[in-house]
Amino acid sequence: MTVLAREQEPGSTFVVHPGADGAGVVRRTVLPGGLRIVTETVPTVRSVAFGIWAGVGSRDESIEDAGASHYLEHLLFKGTRKRTALEISSLMDAAGGEMNAFTAKEYTCYYARVLDSDMPLAIDVVSDMVTNSLIEPQDVDAERGVILEEIAMHDDDPTDAVHDEFSAALFGDTPLGRPILGTVESISGVGRDRIARYYRERYVPQNLVVSAAGNVDHDEVVRLVQAAFEGVLGDAAQLPTAPRIGGPGASPAAGVRSIVRPTEQANLILGTVGITRTDERRFALGVLNAALGGGMSSRLFQEIREKRGLAYSVYSYNSQYADTGIFGVYAGCLPAKVDEVLEICRDEVAKVAEHGITEEELERGKGQLRGSFVLGLEDTGSRMSRIGKSELVYDSLLSVDDILGRIEAVTLDDVRTVGREILGRPMTMTVIGPFEGRDFTL
Incomplete structure (x- = not known):
């Protein structure tokens, strides 16, 4: 077992797992502000998968914020200070890459998979989305309709709906018992200011993990991520972060x-x-x-x-x-x-x-x-x-x-x-x- 170096000094690199013959080497670096970067070297491939993980999911939401984590997942693709939504998708399409995201109960992930030569592009685009999203009012309103359609589609499929209903039966009206997508009522009622505040509170460096695997050089990944997060990194002690909602809440019962x-x-x-x-x-x-x-x-x-x-x-x-x-x-x-x-x-x-x-x-x-x-x-x-x-x-x-x-x-x-x-x-x-x-x- 390799224990992750939680008290690692910012800027230092720690070999989490040495691998064998240059393959499977896992390295970890902590940047100022608490942003963690982990990479695994797979030199025999010509691709790189790059992801940014946020330690926030649907169980971190209050009743008023229900569905906010998933809402943000949609909105971060809608444009930044540097790029429009069309420019984000066009850049990845032109590189033949694939980009997507998913929201779970306890985390959210944004990722891209590209040729190794296009790794700088993937790091720049995904990092830009996570750190510089505009959360424009018109995008919030437009995406609200998309999410309501997604909820309807989910509810129309009983093989999906039964799992949400089972969680509700098992955990009751608690964060773990509520659906990741939110409800029609919560999505219809949430406004731009609440989502933007949720974004500012949760998407801070000490709550983010960057991971990359494939034909990568760890030091290059660190350099590119540090440049992409310029202006965002700082002293972790000075950066606010909202607490998790807590445990499952109500005691499960038959x-x-x-x-x-x-x-x-x-x-x-x-x-x-x-x-x-x-x-x-x-x-x-x-x-x-x-x-x-x-x-x-x-x-x-x-x-x-x-x-x-x-x-x-x-x-x-x-x-x-x-x-x-x-x-x-x-x-x-x-x-x-x-x-x-x-x-x-x-x-x-x-x-x-x-x-x-x-x-x-x-x-x-x-x-x-x-x-x-x-x-x-x-x-x-x-x-x-x-x-x-x-x-x-x-x-x-x-x-x-x-x-x-x-x-x-x-x-x-x-x-x-x-x-x-x-x-x-x-x-x-x-x-x-x-x-x-x-x-x-x-």
């Missing part, structure tokens, strides 16, 4: 949330609170998840789809946050089959909670985790995401070998113990479908 819609398919999630992202048991829970519903050989897939043909899509999943998590089972089936599908899901969850998994499932789960992790690092974008997210939300950056070793070290007892604790908890259920008058609490 219950049923039924949303009546005239859909052709019922969409349901059965689940409970999981573990935090830094919990050492996350590797054992990952193996359990693979065995229960993580692939075509998993118990849920075999019992519900292969043997009985009751559903096309069925899987289990786990999500981790700073102070809590989610473990859930999803299934989409014909409304007439929902009772049978739900019964099988409950039975399989109960069996794993009581008896754990088999030796064969253990080895298969380990192999699935190892393969998906390593294959996921085959492109520069995933490597950039790994080091950027690790710097932002973890206390350490585990090397690839460290992670593979921890997966391999998982035992049947480890899986049984975490399964008994997580799956033995009272379950919350959310279902969307044509169930007028149906009481699922029975």
Whole structure:
């Protein structure tokens, strides 16, 4: 394990992981003002993925600010003091690059992937967007309509909506229980001044991480980022930053949330609170998840789809946050089959909670985790995401070998113990479908 140097002196460079034969070297530099830069060298490729991570997401929002993090994600593409929105997109298109952003519960990321020769352009454009956005009133009004359309599109897809409804059922009216996109009411009511203030408070250097992976030279990245952030960097102690809203809030409790819609398919999630992202048991829970519903050989897939043909899509999943998590089972089936599908899901969850998994499932789960992790690092974008997210939300950056070793070290007892604790908890259920008058609490 390589611990990130949190007390590193501004301007100094720290080798987080030495790599091998010049590849996989991860370096870290802290600039004045607290801006952190991490890079991973992959000299065998001709591309660079560059990202800026902001430590702000939907769980940092008050009720009045609901949806502000995602709103900002849209607005930062609308123009800066140096470039119009068209110039931003034209520059990246002319270079054959790709640029985008995403907002999560606990962070927001703006990124670009370009040829290595176009890295200075990517750094300049993305940094300019993050540090010099104008947040013009006319852009706020125009983008409001776009976001309302996005909310409508999301709500029209029950396979998406059921996950938001499940979070609301599990965490209640708390930041983690609210949708990332915000609501029609919150987006319709928020004004330019509130969003601009949110931007000024949250997008400060000590709350940002710059990450780059590919055919990069760390010192060059530092030089280009420092030039792009000119005038923004300063003494971190003098820069205000708003506090996080806090923990998940209301204590999760078992219950049923039924949303009546005239859909052709019922969409349901059965689940409970999981573990935090830094919990050492996350590797054992990952193996359990693979065995229960993580692939075509998993118990849920075999019992519900292969043997009985009751559903096309069925899987289990786990999500981790700073102070809590989610473990859930999803299934989409014909409304007439929902009772049978739900019964099988409950039975399989109960069996794993009581008896754990088999030796064969253990080895298969380990192999699935190892393969998906390593294959996921085959492109520069995933490597950039790994080091950027690790710097932002973890206390350490585990090397690839460290992670593979921890997966391999998982035992049947480890899986049984975490399964008994997580799956033995009272379950919350959310279902969307044509169930007028149906009481699922029975």
